[in-house]
Amino acid sequence: MTEKLQQTIKEEVAKLPKDAQDAINAFDWIKVTEEIGKKYLLTDEETNNFQVETLLVLVGLTDPQFYPVSIENQVGTTKDDAQKMSDEATEKIFIPIANAIEENLKKNLKNNNLNPKQTINFILSGGDYSTFIEQGEKLPLSNPPPSQTMMERSEGVRAFNTPSLADIQANIKKTNI
Numbered sequence: 001m002t003e004k005l006q007q008t009i010k011e012e013v014a015k016l017p018k019d020a021q022d023a024i025n026a027f028d029w030i031k032v033t034e035e036i037g038k039k040y041l042l043t044d045e046e047t048n049n050f051q052v053e054t055l056l057v058l059v060g061l062t063d064p065q066f067y068p069v070s071i072e073n074q075v076g077t078t079k080d081d082a083q084k085m086s087d088e089a090t091e092k093i094f095i096p097i098a099n100a101i102e103e104n105l106k107k108n109l110k111n112n113n114l115n116p117k118q119t120i121n122f123i124l125s126g127g128d129y130s131t132f133i134e135q136g137e138k139l140p141l142s143n144p145p146p147s148q149t150m151m152e153r154s155e156g157v158r159a160f161n162t163p164s165l166a167d168i169q170a171n172i173k174k175t176n177i
Helices: 003-014 018-026 029-039 044-058 064-075 079-111 116-124 150-155 165-176
Strands: 138-140 157-159
Touching (some): 003 018, 029 079, 044 064, 044 079
């Protein structure tokens, strides 16, 4: 593999989300492409072209359905060999990397405290971010409403009750009538 190709790979992978970067960098897909190249008797230049086409699929610049055609055109193999190389790369490179990305995402989701009720309230409220605040939680107000007394304004805080799902649904029904 040429130094220029190695640099290009690093640059393109660095543009991906962190989970994808980690999965791609943890897997030695370059070695797998070299093994596939040897199996199909590719020259060094053809192997480099195969690696470039594989990289383009990995970083999302080429649709995987066009991968066999790209191999055929850029590497210079027969249609049958290109399809076999594509199938082998899918099995040995793309599927393991996709599984690693999926596992990373699942791990990250477990660390987040997702509350489905908040999401539903947010959607039903038309994008009111206050649905992510616990009911009865006090919020600082940057511009207190004029109905507040001077004492309340000086404190800069007032109690805010998040409407319940039933209240939101009732308001939606009222506006749809």
